[in-house]
Amino acid sequence: MNFLEDKEQQRTPQLVCDNLTLGYGDRLLLRDLSFTVREGDYLCIVGENGSGKSTLMRTLLRLQPPLAGKVTLSGGLRATEIGYLPQQTDIQRDFPASVREIVLSGCQGRLGRRPFYGREEKRLAEESMGKLGVAELARRCYRELSGGQQQRVLLARALCATRKLLLLDEPVSGLDPRATSEMYALIEGLNREGITVIMISHDMHYALRRASHILQIGQDWFYGSKADYLRSPVGRNYLRAGREAEA
Amino acid sequence: MIAQLALYLQYPFVRYALIVGVLISLCSSLLGVTLVLKRYSFLGDGLSHVAFGALAVAAVVGLTDRMLLVLPATVLCAVLLLHTGQRGKIKGDAAVAMFSVGALAIGYLLMNLFSTSTNLSGDVCSTLFGSTSILTLSKTDLWLCVGLSALVLAVFVLFYNRIFAVTFDESFARATGLPAARYNLLIAVIIAVIIVLAMNLVGSLLISALVIFPALSAMRVFKSFRAVTVCSALLSVCCSTLGILVSILAGTPVGSTVVAVDIVAFGLFSLLGRLRA
Numbered sequence: 001m002n003f004l005e006d007k008e009q010q011r012t013p014q015l016v017c018d019n020l021t022l023g024y025g026d027r028l029l030l031r032d033l034s035f036t037v038r039e040g041d042y043l044c045i046v047g048e049n050g051s052g053k054s055t056l057m058r059t060l061l062r063l064q065p066p067l068a069g070k071v072t073l074s075g076g077l078r079a080t081e082i083g084y085l086p087q088q089t090d091i092q093r094d095f096p097a098s099v100r101e102i103v104l105s106g107c108q109g110r111l112g113r114r115p116f117y118g119r120e121e122k123r124l125a126e127e128s129m130g131k132l133g134v135a136e137l138a139r140r141c142y143r144e145l146s147g148g149q150q151q152r153v154l155l156a157r158a159l160c161a162t163r164k165l166l167l168l169d170e171p172v173s174g175l176d177p178r179a180t181s182e183m184y185a186l187i188e189g190l191n192r193e194g195i196t197v198i199m200i201s202h203d204m205h206y207a208l209r210r211a212s213h214i215l216q217i218g219q220d221w222f223y224g225s226k227a228d229y230l231r232s233p234v235g236r237n238y239l240r241a242g243r244e245a246e247a
Numbered sequence: 248m249i250a251q252l253a254l255y256l257q258y259p260f261v262r263y264a265l266i267v268g269v270l271i272s273l274c275s276s277l278l279g280v281t282l283v284l285k286r287y288s289f290l291g292d293g294l295s296h297v298a299f300g301a302l303a304v305a306a307v308v309g310l311t312d313r314m315l316l317v318l319p320a321t322v323l324c325a326v327l328l329l330h331t332g333q334r335g336k337i338k339g340d341a342a343v344a345m346f347s348v349g350a351l352a353i354g355y356l357l358m359n360l361f362s363t364s365t366n367l368s369g370d371v372c373s374t375l376f377g378s379t380s381i382l383t384l385s386k387t388d389l390w391l392c393v394g395l396s397a398l399v400l401a402v403f404v405l406f407y408n409r410i411f412a413v414t415f416d417e418s419f420a421r422a423t424g425l426p427a428a429r430y431n432l433l434i435a436v437i438i439a440v441i442i443v444l445a446m447n448l449v450g451s452l453l454i455s456a457l458v459i460f461p462a463l464s465a466m467r468v469f470k471s472f473r474a475v476t477v478c479s480a481l482l483s484v485c486c487s488t489l490g491i492l493v494s495i496l497a498g499t500p501v502g503s504t505v506v507a508v509d510i511v512a513f514g515l516f517s518l519l520g521r522l523r524a
Binding site: 061096097098100105106111141144157161 | 280284285286404405406407408409411412414415416418419420421422423424425466469470471472473474475
């Protein structure tokens with residue numbers, strides 16, 4: 001065990017949260033949350049609806065400031081090098097855009113001051129589409145794709161933005177079982193290649209099977225490796241509640 | 248008919264009308280897709296009424312170059328509306344409605360109280376529906392329109408990729424480092440400029456049609472953002488040219504004729520889209 005922990009300490013930290021307090025208006029969602037995500041981690045964020053999972057993710061992405069505390073990127077990771085898979089919006093459902101245009105827009109952060117995408121960005125977009133198996137859909141219209149295909153397109157876009165850290169907000173919501181397992185397999189593949197994954201998930205079974213770390217948020221929060229989570233009172237409570245709900 | 252048209256084209260005011268009409272319709276259609284998809288269509292409509300109010304004020308004050316007041320006032324309102332829409336106590340659409348009917352009412356009231364014109368209802372009608380102003384353009388108007396159109400086109404082309412990113416997914420764009428608020432502002436300012444320009448062609452009540460119809464028509468048939476943008480620009484130019492020519496030959500009001508042609512085109516494109524599917 002000691003050996004494992006030492007090994008964990010050796011990996012470079014990428015994202016450090018210090019005493020984060022989250023909420024909006026008068027509503028306090030989370031208090032004094034601290035954790036460190038290291039290179040290659042597969043972190044699942046779990047918790048009940050309304051517990052602040054999406055707010056936390058938006059804070060990690062700097063889309064929304066925390067009420068207190070701070071998020072620091074380290075290990076040479078720049079803010080523009082984070083890949084993000086948001087939940088789909090209504091706008092996107094009837095958006096006239098080809099798959100290629102959408103994936104290419106993931107290269108946005110690389111443009112700097114240049115107005116147009118160059119050869120390097122186009123190559124990157126092709127590569128991402130190939131990796132996620134949507135290359136043959138490149139000229140198709142996004143709104144005509146199935147839910148699973150759309151999610152893969154958006155993941156390809158996120159991959160254009162990063163080679164280091166992916167943040168996924170419920171990537172399998174609304175997908176059928178087959179598309180869900182395909183999506184999970186793709187995410188695991190990317191994680192095995194060394195990309196750090198932070199994912200909001202409703203699927204506790206999946207999180208406990210595949211994630212390396214669990215962050216549970218809510219009234220009492222927990223952060224740690226999967227093994228620690230299973231031993232912790234928080235984890236045991238949550239699992240018991242889940243089993244009772246199922247039974 | 249061709250001979251008649253050739254005769255008309257010898258007059259400079261007809262040529263000016265055609266040039267300005269083509270430029271305005273080109274500019275107004277470019278951002279149509281973005282406006283429709285970002286649910287900003289109502290913003291264009293509201294701003295056009297604000298422009299009417301500003302025009303009324305300019306007329307009352309007796310400015311010779313009314314653009315000096317109308318353009319900055321409309322741009323300022325665009326900025327304000329976008330800002331309050333996002334974080335104000337009065338939510339977006341209500342704020343726009345408030346501004347737009349308020350400006351209409353105050354504008355008409357001012358014109359009524361202070362106007363020295365003998366044909367007040369004619370003046371109001373032509374500002375609202377643009378019945379004659381396109382045919383009474385001076386050379387200065389022409390150059391102002393050419394300059395502003397060139398500016399709008401250049402900004403659109405240079406920021407095309409950013410505008411796409413902000414329209415398709417604002418959260419993602421911001422997460423990857425795009426200052427989305429700044430681009431929303433840019434979009435609002437461009438809309439304001441386009442609206443002030445387009446007031447000459449179709450009058451303030453009909454501007455939204457010029458912005459929205461070509462985009463909606465193109466979206467029925469084409470499937471990529473670029474194809475939709477190019478198609479709506481071409482379609483808009485064709486419809487406006489046709490509308491202006493018809494109105495000159497048939498003696499109908501320019502603005503409403505152009506919009507009528509846009510509506511017919513929308514019908515045709517809808518049909519085409521159905522047939523393709």
